[in-house]
Each structure stands twice: as C-alpha cells, then as structure tokens.
Amino acid sequence: MSQLLPHRPLITWQEELIQSIRCPRELLEYLQLPMELLPQAESASQLFELRAPRPYLDRITKGDPNDPLLKQILPVHDELTITPGYSNDPLEEANSNPTQGLVHKYHGRVLLIVAPNCAINCRYCFRRAFPYQDNNPSRQQWLQVFETIRADDSIREVIFSGGDPLASPDRQLQWMVDQLVQIPHIQRLRVHTRLPVVIPQRITAETLSWLAETRLQSVLVLHTNHPNELDDEVTLSIQRLRHAGVTVLNQAVLMKGVNDDLDTQVALSEALFAAGVLPYYLHLLDKVQGAAHFAVNDADAVALHQQMQARLPGFLVPKLAREEPGALNKTLIF
Numbered sequence: 001m002s003q004l005l006p007h008r009p010l011i012t013w014q015e016e017l018i019q020s021i022r023c024p025r026e027l028l029e030y031l032q033l034p035m036e037l038l039p040q041a042e043s044a045s046q047l048f049e050l051r052a053p054r055p056y057l058d059r060i061t062k063g064d065p066n067d068p069l070l071k072q073i074l075p076v077h078d079e080l081t082i083t084p085g086y087s088n089d090p091l092e093e094a095n096s097n098p099t100q101g102l103v104h105k106y107h108g109r110v111l112l113i114v115a116p117n118c119a120i121n122c123r124y125c126f127r128r129a130f131p132y133q134d135n136n137p138s139r140q141q142w143l144q145v146f147e148t149i150r151a152d153d154s155i156r157e158v159i160f161s162g163g164d165p166l167a168s169p170d171r172q173l174q175w176m177v178d179q180l181v182q183i184p185h186i187q188r189l190r191v192h193t194r195l196p197v198v199i200p201q202r203i204t205a206e207t208l209s210w211l212a213e214t215r216l217q218s219v220l221v222l223h224t225n226h227p228n229e230l231d232d233e234v235t236l237s238i239q240r241l242r243h244a245g246v247t248v249l250n251q252a253v254l255m256k257g258v259n260d261d262l263d264t265q266v267a268l269s270e271a272l273f274a275a276g277v278l279p280y281y282l283h284l285l286d287k288v289q290g291a292a293h294f295a296v297n298d299a300d301a302v303a304l305h306q307q308m309q310a311r312l313p314g315f316l317v318p319k320l321a322r323e324e325p326g327a328l329n330k331t332l333i334f
C-alpha cells in the first residue's frame with residue numbers, strides 16, 4: 001500500500017486552492033528559477049493573473065526554465081505581443097450566450113458555465129478574457145436555464161464547463177444534476193475539466209456520488225497536455241472515476257515547446273491509456289490574444305499527427321481538431 005500514499009500531506013482540495021501560488025516572485029523562489037524572469041512575469045500577470053496549485057508545481061523540475069509544465073503557467077513577455085488574427089473572444093461565444101450560464105452552440109448539446117473560475121490559470125487559455133463576471137447566475141437564473149433545456153427536446157447531453165466546472169463545490173453540482181435528471185430527454189452528462197490533473201484530491205466521494213450515481217451516462221473529459229502531468233495521485237483519482245463507471249477521455253491542446261514533438265505525444269497517449277483514459281481530441285490552439293507564441297501551424301500539426309498514426313494503435317491517436325467561430329462542431333484537420 002505504501003507506494004499508493006500521497007507524498008504530500010493530505011489536505012482538502014479547497015485548502016490546496018487557497019494555498020496556490022499567485023505571486024510571481026514566490027513562484028520563482030519555489031521552483032528555484034532565475035530572478036531575471038521576474039519583471040516579465042509581473043507585467044504579464046497583470047493581464048491574466050498567475051495561479052498555480054502546489055500539487056501541479058510539484059511535478060515541475062526545479063531550476064528548469066524550459067519545463068513543459070512550467071511553460072503552461074509562468075507569465076512571460078511573449079504574452080504582451082499583439083498578434084494580428086488573434087482576439088479576446090476567439091470563438092465568438094458572446095454570440096451564443098443568450099441566457100446567463102448557458103452556451104448553446106453545438107447541436108444536441110448545451111454547455112453550462114457552472115463555475116466562473118479555474119484552479120489554475122493556463123497561459124494558453126481561450127477564456128483568458130472571457131466575461132466571467134457576467135456569467136455567475138443565481139439559483140433563480142439556474143432554474144430558468146433548466147426550463148430552457150426542458151423546452152428543447154433536441155438536447156440530449158449537458159456539458160458542465162467553465163472556467164473549470166469542478167471548481168464548484170460538490171453540493172452545488174449535486175443540486176444541478178438533481179434538476180437535470182428530472183428532464184426526460186437528457187441522457188448524458190459530460191464534464192470537461194482540468195482539475196483532477198491539477199489537484200487530484202478534487203475527486204471526492206461526493207464527486208463520485210453526483211457524477212456516477214445517476215441515471216445519466218457520465219463522461220469526464222480530462223484536459224491533460226503532457227505525460228509529466230500524470231503522476232501516481234492523478235492516476236489514482238482517474239482509477240476511482242473509472243471504478244465508479246465514468247467514461248474518461250482526454251483532450252489536449254497542441255502547443256509549441258510543450259508537446260509538439262512525436263515522442264511527447266506518443267508518451268502522452270501511452271500514459272493516458274495506462275491510467276485508463278482514451279485520447280479524444282488534440283486541439284489546435286484557439287487564437288486568443290496573448291497566446292500566439294504557443295501556436296503550431298497546420299502543416300506541422302498534420303505532419304505530427306501522421307507520425308503519431310504510424311507509431312500508435314488507432315485507438316490511441318486523438319482526433320486533430322480546431323474550433324471555428326460559429327461552426328456547429330469542431331473542424332477535423334487532415
């Protein structure tokens with residue numbers, strides 16, 4: 001058993017959130033990085049704040065400014081560059097957000113913005129500039145959202161989104177599922193989340209209760225970008241989800257300098273499957289202002305994807321896709 005015990009003292013996920021590092025100087029000290037990185041980290045964090053929980057930081061190699069996990073959280077100078085073709089609302093979600101909390105842009109599926117925040121601030125995030133403050137509905141407004149869903153029987157699937165939906169307390173998520181199960185045409189519940197990767201103890205007994213003990217079929221789509229993100233504690237949390245009957249898939253974002261090489265992608269697929277997760281999407285970067293330095297061009301992405309097909313069994317090759325504003329589904333890239 002001893003190898004299954006967490007190496008960190010066991011504290012709750014809420015405590016881990018509170019103890020997250022938000023100060024650039026503290027981050028550099030904690031990770032033994034050169035203080036020359038401080039001025040850019042401070043200026044870039046004014047646009048989009050630094051936020052990094054310690055369980056995630058503990059998987060970063062100390063003293064390595066090129067660590068692929070560090071690059072996903074450290075604010076850098078490149079974020080201040082204004083790039084043509086990049087915007088603050090790259091998916092034009094402002095157009096499909098008529099009711100607070102509800103985004104209805106895919107056929108048969110609706111997104112509920114169940115949490116306005118995240119556990120971590122990923123530098124590549126397409127919601128760097130999303131108007132979350134306008135998307136924090138009251139209980140009364142949620143009841144209206146459920147009425148909207150009830151009135152449209154083309155909707156089969158409800159997707160908990162965010163921010164990160166698991167940043168919400170289990171009791172609130174349980175309440176939402178309790179409402180949704182009363183709508184006969186809803187068959188599936190899907191949760192898109194990075195939280196179990198960032199703070200694995202987020203998967204609690206209460207989480208398994210609302211997610212798995214329901215008539216709805218439950219799917220959890222993890223957002224894992226690099227094999228180093230899957231440590232023993234993350235794997236244990238995934239195993240608990242799987243044991244409870246939840247289908248677990250993964251969506252990754254393809255990023256220059258993080259995971260845009262064949263060996264990393266092969267290792268990611270293998271590590272995911274070893275943990276019980278099927279790779280689902282490999283997503284091209286959304287063109288959000290401040291993230292252009294992560295972009296991989298289409299030709300390079302397609303070449304990498306073809307090499308993955310040559311190295312991996314088909315079921316371990318994620319679909320290469322991008323989201324286009326106004327489209328009713330993701331666009332597959334060949």
Ligand SMILES: *Cc1c(COP(=O)(O)O)cnc(C)c1O
Pocket residue numbers: 106109159161192329330
């Ligand atoms: C693509 C995407 C969806 C919809 O996914 P499908 O599997 O294509 O239905 C939902 N949420 C997020 C965050 C996505 O990126």
Ligand code: SF4
Pocket residue numbers: 117118119120121122124125126127162163164194223
């Ligand atoms: S967890 Fe997802 S939504 Fe949250 S900051 Fe990261 S990429 Fe953005």
